[in-house]
Amino acid sequence: MIEITLPDGSKKKVEEGATPVDIAKEIHPALAKEVLSARVNGEIVDANRHLYADANLELLKWDDEGGKKAFWHSSAHLMAEALEDLYPGVKFGIGPPIENGFYYDVDLGGRELTPDELPEIEEKMKEHAQKKEVFERQEVSKEEALNFFKQKGDEYKLALIDELDDGDISFYKQGHFIDLCRGPHIPHTGYIKAVKLLNIAGAYWRGDENNKMLTRIYGITFPKQKELDDYLEQLEEAKKRDHRKLGKELDLFTFSDKVGPGLPMWTPKGAIVRETLQAFMRKEQERRGYKPVITPHIAKKDLYITSGHYEKYGEDSYRPIQTPHEGEEYMLKPMNCPHHCEIYKSQMHSYRDLPYRVFEFGTVYRYEQSGELNGLVRARGFTQDDAHIFCTPDQLKAEFTNVIDLIMVVFERLGFGGFTAQVSLRDPHDQENYIGSDENWQKAENAIMEAAEEKDLSTVPEYGEAAFYGPKLDFMVRDALSASLAFCWSIVAAICLFGSPLNKWLFCPSMTK
RNA sequence: GCCAAAGUAGCUCAGCGGUAGAGCACUUCCAUGGUAAGGAAGGGGUCAUGGGUUCGAGUCCCAUCUUUGGCUCCA
Numbered sequence: 126m127i128e129i130t131l132p133d134g135s136k137k138k139v140e141e142g143a144t145p146v147d148i149a150k151e152i153h154p155a156l157a158k159e160v161l162s163a164r165v166n167g168e169i170v171d172a173n174r175h176l177y178a179d180a181n182l183e184l185l186k187w188d189d190e191g192g193k194k195a196f197w198h199s200s201a202h203l204m205a206e207a208l209e210d211l212y213p214g215v216k217f218g219i220g221p222p223i224e225n226g227f228y229y230d231v232d233l234g235g236r237e238l239t240p241d242e243l244p245e246i247e248e249k250m251k252e253h254a255q256k257k258e259v260f261e262r263q264e265v266s267k268e269e270a271l272n273f274f275k276q277k278g279d280e281y282k283l284a285l286i287d288e289l290d291d292g293d294i295s296f297y298k299q300g301h302f303i304d305l306c307r308g309p310h311i312p313h314t315g316y317i318k319a320v321k322l323l324n325i326a327g328a329y330w331r332g333d334e335n336n337k338m339l340t341r342i343y344g345i346t347f348p349k350q351k352e353l354d355d356y357l358e359q360l361e362e363a364k365k366r367d368h369r370k371l372g373k374e375l376d377l378f379t380f381s382d383k384v385g386p387g388l389p390m391w392t393p394k395g396a397i398v399r400e401t402l403q404a405f406m407r408k409e410q411e412r413r414g415y416k417p418v419i420t421p422h423i424a425k426k427d428l429y430i431t432s433g434h435y436e437k438y439g440e441d442s443y444r445p446i447q448t449p450h451e452g453e454e455y456m457l458k459p460m461n462c463p464h465h466c467e468i469y470k471s472q473m474h475s476y477r478d479l480p481y482r483v484f485e486f487g488t489v490y491r492y493e494q495s496g497e498l499n500g501l502v503r504a505r506g507f508t509q510d511d512a513h514i515f516c517t518p519d520q521l522k523a524e525f526t527n528v529i530d531l532i533m534v535v536f537e538r539l540g541f542g543g544f545t546a547q548v549s550l551r552d553p554h555d556q557e558n559y560i561g562s563d564e565n566w567q568k569a570e571n572a573i574m575e576a577a578e579e580k581d582l583s584t585v586p587e588y589g590e591a592a593f594y595g596p597k598l599d600f601m602v603r604d605a606l607s608a609s610l611a612f613c614w615s616i617v618a619a620i621c622l623f624g625s626p627l628n629k630w631l632f633c634p635s636m637t638k
Numbered sequence: 639g640c641c642a643a644a645g646u647a648g649c650u651c652a653g654c655g656g657u658a659g660a661g662c663a664c665u666u667c668c669a670u671g672g673u674a675a676g677g678a679a680g681g682g683g684u685c686a687u688g689g690g691u692u693c694g695a696g697u698c699c700c701a702u703c704u705u706u707g708g709c710u711c712c713a
Contacts, residue, residue: 228708326708327641327690334710341708345662369705374649382686382704410712434713441711460713494639494711503712592713 128179144173146312149184159186161316162195162309169195171262171309187348197222197569199260199299199310200250200317200346201229206258206302207249212236216279217304218330218339225356226345230328232281243322246342250320257315258299262308267291270305281339283328313398317346319353362535369500379502387498387505404508405538413531415482415512420464422488426454432463433560437593443492461487465513480520484512518568524597525576532600533580541602546582549597552589560594570596592601 129137139148145163149156149172157165160172164183169191176182187190201220208215208231218230265273267286273296274282282305297306299314311317320345328341347353364370372378377395384390391399403629406415426445429435435442438459445454458464465483474481488508497503516524538542550570551559559566573596577584585597591597 240643324707325642328709329640332710334640338709339639343708378706386704429713432713438713462713489713491712495639496641496709497711498705594713 127176129176130181131177132181132183139152139176141177142175142300144175145170145182145184146172148182149357151353156184160184161186161189161192161311161613164191169309171195171260171312173259173312174262174309175431192341194314195309195311197227197346198306198308200320200344201227201315202254202260202297202299202304202306202310203314203317203320203346204246204251204322204344205229206253206300209244209302210249211242211246214278216281218281218328219285223343224344226323228341228343230281230330230339230341232339238325238342240325243325243342247322249319250317252592253300254314254317254320256300259313260308260310261298261502262310263296265294265296267294270294270296273303273480274305274312295398298583313566316348319347319350321345321353321357324390367396367500368502372500381452385505386495387493387503389504389506398637403510406486406535409531409534410482410484410510413482413527414480415484418468418483418485420461420468420485420487422458422490423455424458426456426465428463428467429459432466433594434460434463441492443490457490457587459489459491461485461489461509461511462513465511469513469515474515476517480514480516480524482512482514484510487511521568521572522576522579525572529576529580529582529598536600536602544600544602546584547590547597547599548577548584548586549590549592549599550586550588551591551596555589558593559591566596573598 126138127141127143129139129143129634131137137151138147139151145165146157146160149160162169162172162185163174164170164185165174165176165180167181169185172185172195185195187193187196198221200384201222204227205217205220208229212233214234216232216234216617218232220227220229267289268291270286270289271283274286285305294305295307296303297310299310323343323345324342325336326343329338345353345356347356372395375394376392377398378389378391380386380389411417411539423446426435429439434635435456442459443457445456447454464487465485469481485509488506490506493503493505498505501507514524535540548570552565574584577598587599590599
């Protein structure tokens with residue numbers, strides 16, 4: 126007998142080799158039907174994994190993230206099984222669960238998949254689901270794993286296995302389908318009652334554009350048909366609230382092929398909305414000691430070479446424009462920071478002048494790849510509410526808290542309730558790409574975190590997301606229907622400028638609109 | 639940029655080799671005191687752009703532009 130400790134602290138004696146589902150059955154038979162996966166000593170495992178030692182056990186159901194992930198991951202396998210039936214010889218890349226559903230990257234060997242074929246795949250999935258095929262886990266050696274996929278001729282899985290350590294490789298089998306997989310999975314396919322394949326897209330193998338493009342099939346599944354219906358209805362509702370659709374219907378902004386892609390134009394009605402928002406932002410900032418400034422739309426290339434932006438982004442920017450006679454190179458302003466620094470430098474400043482705060486509704490232009498453009502969310506010309514604060518190191522934290530206050534006021538007024546705040550830090554494995562001393566980075570990162578803590582702001586640290594010149598505090602806002610159109614705004618970048626001759630700290634709270 | 643799909647009336651879309659269509663919207667007229675209610679008539683489209691095939695091209699082919707869904711990236 127082994128002893129299992131449940132989340133409420135109660136303990137249960139069960140037979141050695143019992144599974145989480147067995148234990149759920151003992152608690153209540155109905156519960157067993159809802160268990161999708163389990164957390165055993167902190168690790169998420171299959172709901173029918175055999176337990177041979179005392180453990181802490183948490184049963185995960187649909188309402189738990191771990192349960193959902195197992196469900197959707199299993200759904201990806203179910204889809205793969207269906208695909209293998211319908212398209213013999215299909216090869217598989219990766220097929221993970223995602224925030225809403227799952228996808229699988231497949232190589233159909235040059236064959237193109239059309240959306241018309243998706244219902245057929247859905248039917249096949251349901252067919253296998255009804256058979257209640259059990260997900261069986263098998264531990265395999267690296268050699269066995271390689272042999273299996275060599276024989277199958279799936280070079281993608283071979284590449285994946287290649288990177289795994291021997292002794293840490295497992296297969297999962299349901300029906301006739303066997304896949305390389307870490308798990309965990311739900312007990313059997315019968316849990317999947319409702320299936321919808323949503324769209325098809327190209328995706329590079331391993332996200333590298335030099336690699337072959339695979340076909341990515343997105344889908345979602347639910348334990349109940351009603352849940353799928355509700356989800357699809359929610360998607361429809363989200364579509365109705367698509368800013369591109371509303372922008373057209375309400376006559377707020379427009380695009381023109383002649384003006385160019387990604388270059389929105391605000392119509393009279395849209396301009397009213399925008400002006401109103403700007404007036405609000407201006408007032409809030411002026412009352413906090415920010416002074417408005419105005420800067421030109423172009424600047425000498427040298428400005429961005431000095432700032433370091435040219436080296437970092439120059440290749441992917443609009444090419445410089447030249448003066449007709451002298452051939453001097455000017456760039457469209459991709460950001461306002463260097464301009465604001467020049468304004469600061471135009472006069473001598475005493476420490477008593479600090480903090481020095483300026484802001485601008487600065488329109489900037491950035492080249493974005495054509496495939497990336499998306500309404501006002503990703504445009505080639507857009508206006509930032511961009512502010513810069515010059516302050517001394519010991520003012521850093523106070524300024525940070527002030528900025529957080531400002532953001533909270535704005536969010537509250539705009540009704541952005543459900544935001545998340547992310548502290549974007551350096552990539553610990555790649556210190557090369559950042560300018561400035563380690564010491565200064567430490568100071569800046571600490572100031573952000575201390576300020577966030579002081580304001581009771583719960584933040585998520587994200588390594589490798591910092592700008593090259595400083596850590597950021599990013600606020601991500603979702604639209605009204607968070608389940609679907611989860612678009613994020615990197616609304617505020619709080620930045621410290623190092624290596625600057627000013628030897629002062631610079632903040633750059635900016636909001637994009 | 640890459641893969642895929644798409645671009646026909648103000649909007650949503652049908653037509654897929656033989657003289658441009660529907661619904662909604664719009665205009666005019668009629669009807670109408672009862673909760674998004676009707677009837678009649680009418681205006682409106684070089685069917686994204688440029689080439690090609692054909693007796694004949696929204697319709698087939700090629701190129702370009704733009705949009706959509708993803709991939710990659712985002713100061």
